[in-house]
Amino acid sequence: MTLHPTVATVTDRIRQRSAPTRSAYLTRLEHARANGTVRKGLSCTNLAHTFAASDANDKAVLREARWPNLAIVSSYNDMLSAHQPLERFPALIKQAAREAGVVAQFAGGVPAMCDGVTQGQPGMELSLFSRDVIAMATAVALSHNVFDTVLCLGVCDKIVPGLLIGALHFGHLPAIFVPGGPMPSGLPNAEKAKIRQLYAQGQVGREALLEAESKAYHAPGTCTFYGTANSNQMLMEVMGLHLPGAAFVPPNTPLRDALTQAAAQRAARITALGDEYLPVGRIVDERTIVNAIVGLLATGGSTNHTLHLVAIAHAAGISINWDDFSDLSTVVPLLARIYPNGQADVNHFHAAGGMGFLIGELLDAGLLHGDVLTVAGDGLARYCEEPYLDQDVLSWRPAPNRSGDENVLRPATRPFAPDGGLKLLSGNLGRAVIKTSAVKPEHRVVEAPALVFNNQEELMAAFDRGELQRDFVAVLRYQGPRANGMPELHKLTPPLGVLQDQGFQVALVTDGRMSGASGKVPAAIHVTPECLAGGPLARVRDGDVIRLDGEWGVLEARVAESEWAERQPEPVDLSDDQHGLGRELFAGFRANATGAEQGAMVFASSAIHTQGDVR
Template sequence: MPPCHPVVARVTERIEARSRPGREDYLRRLQAAADEGPVRRGLSCTNLAHAFAAAPEADKEALKALQRPNVAIVSAYNDMLSAHQPLERFPALLKQAVREAGGTAQFAGGVPAMCDGVTQGQPGMELSLFSRDVIAMATAVALSHNVFDAGLCLGVCDKIVPGLLIGALHFGHLPFIFVPGGPMTSGLPNEEKARIRAEFAEGRVGRDALLESEAKSYHGPGTCTFYGTANSNQMMMEVMGLHLPGAAFVNPNTPLRDALTIAAGHRVMALTARGETYTPVGRVVDERALVNAIVGLLATGGSTNHTIHLVAIARAAGIQVTWDDFHELSSVVPLLTRIYPSGKADVNHFHAAGGMGFLVRELLDAGLLHEDVLTVAGEGLRRYAEEPWLHDGGVAWRAAPAASADPEVLRPVSEPFSADGGLRVLDGNLGRAVIKVSAVKPEHRVVEAPARVFEDQQQVLDAFRAGELDGDMVAVVRFQGPRANGMPELHKLTPELGVLLGRGHKVALVTDGRMSGASGKVPAAIHVTPECLAGGPLGRVRDGDIIRVDAERGRLEALVPEAEWQAREGVAASAVSQHGMGRELFGLFRAAATGAEDGARSFGLDADSLRTALDHERVG
């Protein structure tokens, strides 16, 4: 086993020290739940009869006997989301696989699953971030019947996998395997899609041409093929040891995908307290696994959304991760992939070039990943340097390719695309923010330009279409934080800001909202905290202030004389809607949400914080 890189070791030790009280408390509660023994033994006969009343006769007899493990299936299936449509077939495959391994499985519950691709720029996007916590709650409801010995979580996309994992970690004494659906086959090349989007933004092609292009890009079952939050989720589940090795990027409705799904049903039985290797999810997700997730994110140029989600996932396991941990790891983790929007290729090209097995082996051999971790595969992370293949009607594993099949998409540590991971923390008199520069050219990483202040992304688009943005500019889009309106992604701005960049202007975005997991070539200082509604300094910015976004030195500043800056009053939000599209139902989530650097979460708050949130909501 190669020695651990000193920065990786130092960050891990710092997280362990910072987290010790919370982690110890979490593990005590996990052990107490595990010590209660097989959960169904504590149910009354009436309870138990309700639990198996509708089961097939053979399963009913097994459940009556209380001798065999019973596995929960929790799914985000719906047939509107292309990524989740393939999950319709999975429960039947998994139930049969669990029976073959000597247990029973029940569909415990469904969780909501919304598509950020459909809601981008729409009112529904204001529910998106908080859907993560709703999914966590729905997972807990599914498991609350207390009749399960393990779980299989079916989900793929942006908030869904983090929500499922947060929910599972609140039942941390149970083993869980995450079962992905895989990406759709490749459609219209990403470069062509981006070109048509830019032409539409400039009015050179019409809506018919744009829709045709988008329909050729998003054309069938499976996950969108660009490297956004959904595919970053899948990468992270592998480096955290929660998938079977190599499961992330096998296309849906193929023999290998079905074989991997069936193998997950077989394998979960070995992880139960009655199995060969008891492996509760709360022990799999520890400080080392979370560092591995961050390293994987950085090495692949993954989604900035995980600077929020990984913090929240860690908190669910009693662990404190901060943006400074991401920043320090980014300084030593090389960028090994170029996947759209950081390059032309999609995740299918990445998978064909060597995929997760090649990536994990490279990072392990460089000492950048912790190898000695618990995984659902049972043999540490080195198993994840293998790839699956069909063998004798099932799935087997073999060593990942020794060399990348396409060095324009995937490279070894010895020849990275960049020496660092490209994710940085910015600090200054505008607050703290994160920026991803893996797709930003070096000449665009420092921008000093006049501010144009907006309070939603539609105002930016209107100004662009009116020809008002023809010059150097830092677009400051404020009142977009979790407490203001649920922190929607502002990905709808990407084509227009890209057009301005293409015209030779200095352009950057500064916002307390989110960009997309597919953040691209325009430098974007996002997740600015404290957010504007909570008194953050973005409220002091005025049109014409010179703003400096410096990704090289980590600075985010309004270049305003200090005395004038301190004398300024923050502005009040003028148009933050709390009504329509179900927003009213999420009032308490907005009021209770922690800041972006604390995971923008509504769970795990102390009594005083909840009381303050309730008082705020009553006043609102």
């Protein structure tokens, strides 16, 4: 199928914009590769340290330095349901490596925090920055420079982007991402959302809410709604960094174990020591990044990836911005409805045809680059297949060519919507993004007086006092990366949803995040420049009429130009956000963070920062 003209145009634009930085990145990659396997050049003391704790067979292999050494970098912990299954993976990987005649070593662990636990809590202010900590921890794990490839074990929100950013800084090494899989379906999403709104209205108590949440989040595995964690798994698949079909296979099953072992054996075959060398820095190119954006749009994925994909691309020397997302969104149809964009969960999506069906539809429609490199080595067409066990032997077969449930997953010829539901908003309040795929058409344009809040607690208190029974735009400011780490504001979804259900026109405008939980209330998020960097959102006052137009991409305060120009940003005391629960340790991160459209990164080169289109 011929590539869609818009996809081709955006890809060429990114390639031209990125030419200097991508060229420099590939030069560094080739230089690192040319140095060869460092184990051969280590002193005897250095080398002895690398295998001192290994068994006799592994020691023999590592001494020879002729066979690959696989690094395992894992986000395992046993508090988080998504990461608890990873406890078993290193043993599976090491055994599979030995069967392939190579060695796997646990190179290091990375932190993994749960946004579901920290939502609405001070710890959430560390969440976004944990991505960059994970990237640096990945670099520390690989810094011994004795590995030939890396297996990245991670699932949730910031973990997979952080692992990939870290791996791309060792871009001469191959990298395969090894997912854990989703938990079984629990309490239906519609019922869960209803209980949350009843609790917000005071109609049920904490015990009823806890019982509902416990039935929704109830077993090992990834949460089953389509937030950032499951968007991560979709992205790794459409970017060719998983084995085909690995994304949504349940944990602790024979098929999941077989895929984990197969990832180790495949990793051994694609190192520079063999004939199928596939370094991650070559796999992740401009086409791969465009494929990632297309996959995100086609599935209604997490808005967090308007930050993370920018940061991932940057790590590979590639520059993207929100114009690229917005332009692709105009031509990429919405093919999936998964909560919060529908009532199904990722298990329903997987059963209806999952990633194999989705990728096949997008390839046939000319919306994906099929000629990319992947860890499978055969281009993206391999990802139109699904894995299965044939008498305990892992095999692949063509994925279904028809959806098993068109309420969940549809062909490109009959999409849920003709566009991807992610729009760029701009105006005198700056630039922002809005996810409209879960917002009903009658709520996509809101023009109402502003009510200004400086934190979530102020808004919640006003709701509890009954002061929000009206049309309004909640302006929640000083929530950007430099102000307080750009926390997710999902805590506000139930009360705003209640007001919308009562017939009021409500919207949220903020320089903070709403994440993959962005739902039915229109929200202009990631407003940039942020307030602490002099962004115009800090000039808004109570009563200013705000227009949020999700159809035409407008975000503006209806204030006379002369008055707007004279207004000064209203400062806010942020001292309560600087200390406690480790926040003081992240002062340097806050001080150095780039803007949201630049990925909210703390270690970015200014040479690649772009805002707006660069043609």
